[in-house]
Amino acid sequence: MRNICMTVSYDGTAYCGFQTQPNQNTIQDVLERALLSLTGETIKVTSSGRTDAGVHARCQVINYFTASKIPVERWCMALNTLLPADILVSGAKVVDDDFHSRRAAVQKTYRYTIRCGKHPDVFKRHLEFYHPTPLNTEEMRAGLEYLIGEHDFTSFCSIRSTKLSNIRTVYEARMECELLDPILQSYAIHIYLTGNGFLYNMVRIIAGTLIQVGEGKRSSESVKDILDARNRASAGPTAMSHGLTLWEVLYR
Amino acid sequence: MRNICMTVSYDGTAYCGFQTQPNQNTIQDVLERALLSLTGETIKVTSSGRTDAGVHARCQVINYFTASKIPVERWCMALNTLLPADILVSGAKVVDDDFHSRRAAVQKTYRYTIRCGKHPDVFKRHLEFYHPTPLNTEEMRAGLEYLIGEHDFTSFCSIRSTKLSNIRTVYEARMECELLDPILQSYAIHIYLTGNGFLYNMVRIIAGTLIQVGEGKRSSESVKDILDARNRASAGPTAMSHGLTLWEVLYR
Known part of the structure; x- marks a missing residue:
């Protein structure tokens, strides 16, 4: 398993905030669906912190663990083709296993x-x-x-x-x-x-x-x-x- | 009848261009519907020129004739309350009857x-x-x-x-x-x-x-x-x- 850290920008207009909520459309849900479709894995994404419904991010930071062998330099392009136009991943790197995008901020x-x-x-x-x-x-x-x-x-x-x-x-x-x-x-x-x-x-x-x-x-x-x-x-x-x-x- | 000239900004993303077309959603249609609802008159709007589907305008100029007695300084606010958020009128003045927003440009x-x-x-x-x-x-x-x-x-x-x-x-x-x-x-x-x-x-x-x-x-x-x-x-x-x-x- 590798711990991958990514930078995410989003126009929050259409979303009920970052964090998964029952029966709501959230950034986290959309990211996790794209990751599932890319890797076949059910991946839980951690962020630097939740943002409220309608709030945007120029630079949100997330991390997640994956067994996928996709080279780190390919994650952005691969995910962006699966993500809607109002969410964009713009950076990816492998980080230490103990890196946590909220706790380390x-x-x-x-x-x-x-x-x-x-x-x-x-x-x-x-x-x-x-x-x-x-x-x-x-x-x-x-x-x-x-x-x-x-x-x-x-x-x-x-x-x-x-x-x-x-x-x-x-x-x-x-x-x-x-x-x-x-x-x-x-x-x-x-x-x-x-x-x-x-x-x-x-x-x-x-x-x-x-x-x-x-x-x-x-x-x-x-x-x-x-x-x-x-x-x-x-x-x-x-x-x-x-x-x-x-x-x-x-x-x- | 007065000839009224207005400045219009629009995000063209949701529209099939400026000019009225059969069975299409155009800026002109939306403006004319707002004018009808404000004045009760069927008003035909003239613009400085059509813009294609998806094209935006920071400063489109339109004019139209109306019998309405609404003072010119009230047109913007009155229309903006009737227009969707992606179309905005930002200036209005009474012009000579022979002013034509396309021909005079x-x-x-x-x-x-x-x-x-x-x-x-x-x-x-x-x-x-x-x-x-x-x-x-x-x-x-x-x-x-x-x-x-x-x-x-x-x-x-x-x-x-x-x-x-x-x-x-x-x-x-x-x-x-x-x-x-x-x-x-x-x-x-x-x-x-x-x-x-x-x-x-x-x-x-x-x-x-x-x-x-x-x-x-x-x-x-x-x-x-x-x-x-x-x-x-x-x-x-x-x-x-x-x-x-x-x-x-x-x-x-």
């Missing part, structure tokens, strides 16, 4: 994208949360700063979470503004969050809270108070899933 | 996009033609130069065209290369063509021919010979429609 980056302006961008409608009025990006940036470092992120975690500890470290939190499209009269705000791990809905609740900061409904300083409150009710709403992309996963 | 720009690299970009799979091997962009750029100016574009026109004259002027022909994505190991080539008018399939045949130049199957100089031949058979294949976007239409 030391750092993850998520990106949340908000489109502001008179109109959404038709070509990115599945990838950007559309907000019709302008947002105060300077205030949002200031709010984002409070999240950097080790904190108890209970306020930014779904009450459905079952994790024992809500303490996580955010290494980097930054915002990029993409220029106005002269035709669509719009601009995109990308929020990048890098940390050692993220709680259930954490990035989406942070995005939902920062949107309120950008709207002037909350001050940037309130982000610190929300952290201190350790209470989900103190934060803003969970922003819609389609603006979120798992951007990068780093390993030792 | 003095300049059009199309963009054709090719993605080169080990893998396609999952998020732009509907918007980019994927070419797995690298292309010689310098040769393509040199080939593109020959198209600038007034020429008989018969070689770059579908034999199904019914136009009397195939003489058109290309004002600008340029290429932009978008940087490599480190994860997807890919880059995009955007070909922009600006002219006073384009023949049936003209941009797609130019793109198909330039791809062959980039592959080394033809020299850049052959583009001049193809023009001189005035024979569709001398040019390359018609590149796939989903890489093409109507980028801009200019009026006097």
Whole structure:
């Protein structure tokens, strides 16, 4: 048996998230069906972490064990011919047997994208949360700063979470503004969050809270108070899933 | 009756082109249904030009006559609530009765996009033609130069065209290369063509021919010979429609 690690990109629009669920169409199901059809083996795929329904991945990392003799450099092409156009595998290597794509991940980056302006961008409608009025990006940036470092992120975690500890470290939190499209009269705000791990809905609740900061409904300083409150009710709403992309996963 | 001019963006993936066709789903049909539902009038929409099945528009221009009293600044919002998410109207103004969105257009720009690299970009799979091997962009750029100016574009026109004259002027022909994505190991080539008018399939045949130049199957100089031949058979294949976007239409 070999342990194979692969990089997967997906447009999550059509899927009920990464992880297998009863009677749902998930990324994991589609990957495992493609692996079954390629190898004849019933293979269980492990990922760096689940993504919610509608969330995308530029770079999800998976691993699985197989007895198949297919050379590692052939896995991508072979699988891509079996996968639908919205899921793509773009890298494969043999890793040590003790490699586990979730446990070995030391750092993850998520990106949340908000489109502001008179109109959404038709070509990115599945990838950007559309907000019709302008947002105060300077205030949002200031709010984002409070999240950097080790904190108890209970306020930014779904009450459905079952994790024992809500303490996580955010290494980097930054915002990029993409220029106005002269035709669509719009601009995109990308929020990048890098940390050692993220709680259930954490990035989406942070995005939902920062949107309120950008709207002037909350001050940037309130982000610190929300952290201190350790209470989900103190934060803003969970922003819609389609603006979120798992951007990068780093390993030792 | 007022003559109203609007800007329309659409993702052409799900449509059989702009223009109404029997038993087909077209952009024009969807726009006219939305206008009927908004105004109660059977309105015929005129565009700056038809686009083929699967072709997109960043900025298509349409006009139509209506007796409706809806203030012009309300048309966009009212129509967008009735239109599907892949069609968006982003500008509306009242124009002179003799304005005709096709006849008054003095300049059009199309963009054709090719993605080169080990893998396609999952998020732009509907918007980019994927070419797995690298292309010689310098040769393509040199080939593109020959198209600038007034020429008989018969070689770059579908034999199904019914136009009397195939003489058109290309004002600008340029290429932009978008940087490599480190994860997807890919880059995009955007070909922009600006002219006073384009023949049936003209941009797609130019793109198909330039791809062959980039592959080394033809020299850049052959583009001049193809023009001189005035024979569709001398040019390359018609590149796939989903890489093409109507980028801009200019009026006097």
